[in-house]
Amino acid sequence: MRRVAILALALAVAAPLAMPVLGQDSLPPAPYAYTELPDPAQEAQALHLMQTIRCLTCQSQSVADSDAQMAGDMRHLIRTRIAAGETPDQVRDWLVERYGDYISYEPTVSAITWPLFAGPVVLVLLGAVILYGRLGRRRRQAGEGGQ
Structure with a gap:
């Protein structure tokens, strides 16, 4: 009886902690994760930048090559910032400032x-x-x- 009570208490504590993890898989991908920019020049800049940015989840692939959700979010972020008028260097600098030098395949x-x-x-x-x-x-x- 005591074991059952301890198990029930452990489940009651652990279940709410698992809810945010379960919610992550149900999120739709970011809009620009798999959608190209309408401007071909901006899309070319975004693709080139994506190939030089490391996926933080995979760590051996660029965000352009990775299917991880984090890579999709980063592709969206890169395309959104380039569409807003930022240069690839400005976006890279922002990513390095936020995530550190490790994120870039092109060290400075x-x-x-x-x-x-x-x-x-x-x-x-x-x-x-x-x-x-x-x-x-x-x-x-x-x-x-x-x-």
Whole structure:
């Protein structure tokens, strides 16, 4: 009897928490999630931008390629903002500001990301210096041994 009461109490507490999750699946897709913009130039800009924005649900697909509801909402958002006159760069900046640098497949150099861009260059230069030093030492040793 006590187990039944505990189970009933747990269900009574858990059921209201599950309701918002159940409601998410029944929402219709955003209007511009699957509908192209009437202006072909704006639609081309939107598509190009969508291919460079990462789906936050899938994380391995762009919002243009993903069928996730979040990707549909982001496609709608991108098309709506471009239709309102914003440039793709303005929309990208807004998305990066809202979701962080991770959302963009086209990273930008900033105060936080510059080491990621400078690191490979420094490593190549360091390798060249080491290689030059070793080759120079071999030449000197070969020159001294031949005399």
